[in-house]
Amino acid sequence: MARLGHWIVSGAIDLTSESRSGVSGSVQDRPPRACGGLTLINILSSFGIERTVLDVWPHISRHGLRGELCARSYLIGKYAADAGLASAVIQCHAARAWDAVRFCASNGLRLMINHRATNDACLSTSQEGHYTILRSILNDRIELEDPLLGRVIRLCKRDFLDLWQPNLETVGFILIAIGTEHPSDDGNVKGELRCPRCTMPIRFQPSILFEPCHWNQGGMFQRFFCLGCDAAFQKAPNIAP
Secondary structure: OOEEOOEEEOOOOOOOOEOOOOOOOOOOOOOOEOHHHHHHHHHHHHOOOOOOHHHHHHHHEEEOOOOOEEEOHHHHHHHHHHOOOEEEEEEEOHHHHHHHHHHHHHOOOEEEEEEEOOOOOOOHHHHOEEEEEEEEEEOOEEEEEEOOOOEEEEEEHHHHHHHOOOOOOEOOOEEEEEEOOOHHHOOOOOOOOEOOOOOOEOOOOOHHHHOHHHOOOOOOEEEEEOOOOOOEEEEOOOOOO
């Protein structure tokens, strides 16, 4: 079993932040799926990094389940990291997903949420994923900014968690946390750890997310993903941090 320090590859090494199930349908006359690019450039701009969708799109997109180009979470995280920010792609425990969003927001992290495009099973987009930005979370209400549609989505806790469930294109409860990190806070300064699949260095940033208390059985986070190849890692059982 492949290991990365106190982390192990989660199940099969091909488990990733994107579902691998097939979806039927034609790609003809479908508009570009630019939600990931638009969401990313909005977050980058909040850190004073100006980009256009044309700048980021070749770096964050791959062919999706229907064959069209769409953004991938791990590539979005990599682009943010390459731009000098601390970024992580994480799957939250379903039972603590609301707590995870509140925790990230309270620590000043910007969040991209990867969720279902809609909960309406009658719509053709019901099996697609979509990216939005966390705008606010308070008590049992959440606001998401949707740069693609140019509007703010207001949801109660229950409706949001329903929207965050998996479908054919998303594995559910995936967030991309982006922030800044002081060099002394680098979670990987004691020797370089590399992904056993793609050999890309793993940097445990933002470091606040990788504190051991968040990764135990009752913790908020279930897996994190390599920004180089999307391999999934979870905390190895019975190993001290």
